[in-house]
Amino acid sequence: MRSYPRINIHLDTITENTRQMVTACAAHGVTPAGVTKLACALPEVGNAILAGGITLLADSRLSNLKKLQPLRAQTLLLRLPALSEVEEVVQFADISLNSERVTLQALSEAARALGKRHQVIVMHDLGDLREGGFYEEETLSLCREATRLPGIELVGLGTNLACYGGVEPTTANQNQLLALARQVEKENGLHLSYISGASSAGLGLMMRHELPAGINQLRLGASLLMGIGLNDDPVPHTRQDTFQLEAEIIEIKVKPSVPVNSTALDAFGNKPEFVDRGLRRRALCAIGKQDVDIHELMPVDNQIIIVGGSSDHLILDIDDCEQHYEIGSTVKFNLSYGAVLQCMTSEYVYKHMI
C-alpha cells in the first residue's frame, strides 16, 4: 500500500556517506562516532551507519540508545545523563558525556549496584556555551573526581562547538582541548582514549589539514545522514539527497490569491499577508504544520510556489508548472536539517526506507 505523506530514506546513501567519512577521518587519525538522533535512531539507519564502517553509535536520548540495543554496537550517550536516568544510562550506554560531579557520583553508584563499569568522557566548554565546564580548573577537578570514583572510568575529554553559540571549530580551540587533555593525563597518570573535538562542524578543519594531530574523535551526524557540516555547507565526497518528503495532492482548484474579506487571524493567531498574483491554479497537499515547518520545505519542482498552510494542509501554487499534476499525484520536497528532524519525529509521516 502507498502511504503518504512519507519521508523517503535512502539507506545506501547513508552507508556510502559513512564509508567516505570513515576513510577521510582515518587519514587524519580520527575515528568517528555515528550520530543517529536525526533519524530518531531507527535501527535500519543505525545498521546503514555500521555498514559504512563505524563501530560506535551515539545519540542524545537514552530512549534512542535503547532502540539500538539489538544492533549490538558500542553506544555513546551524547546528552549529559539526567540524575533520574543513571541506572538506565549504565545499562544502555557504554560511554556517556559528563560535566557534573553529582551525576558522576550517581553513575558510579549505579554502575557498582549493577556490577558494571561505565566509561565517561568529560566535557569542556570552549565558548559555545552549551554543556561542559568553562574554566579549566573546573574540568581538571572533575576529571580527578572521575578517576577516583569506583565503577566509572575516565576515557576521554570532549567539547561541543557550533551548536548554541555558533563557535567554529578552529586549530586554536582544538589545541586548547588537546593541551587540557594532556594535562589531565599527566595529573592522573592515565591515557585518554578519546579526545573528542567536534561534530560534523569539524570536518572542514580536518579536510583542510588544520585539525591538530591528537584529536582522535569526531561525532558525526549531519554529515553521514545529509552530507552537510558547518553552516549546513555540503561536505566533500558526500551526497545530500538521503531524505526526501513526498506528499499527496488532495485538491486542485483555480482561486484568487488574496482571501475574500480577510480580517480575522489565521489558525495560529497571526494576521496573514498575501501577494496578489491574480487567479492561480493551486494544489492542496495532505501535510501541514503539525508535521513540519512548511517554510523549511524546498519543492523539487522549482516551478512550485509554497503559498502557505495550516495544521494539516499545505497550499501550493502550481500555476507555473510545466509538469502535470492531478488528484493523487505526489509532490517531492528537499528538506533542511530541521525539517528532516520534524518529519522523522512526526508519527503522521510514514518512514519509507529504500
Ligand SMILES: *Cc1c(COP(=O)(O)O)cnc(C)c1O
Ligand atoms: C548532535 C550532536 C552531535 C552531532 O552533530 P552533527 O552536526 O549532526 O554532526 C555531536 N555531538 C553532540 C554532543 C551532539 O549533541
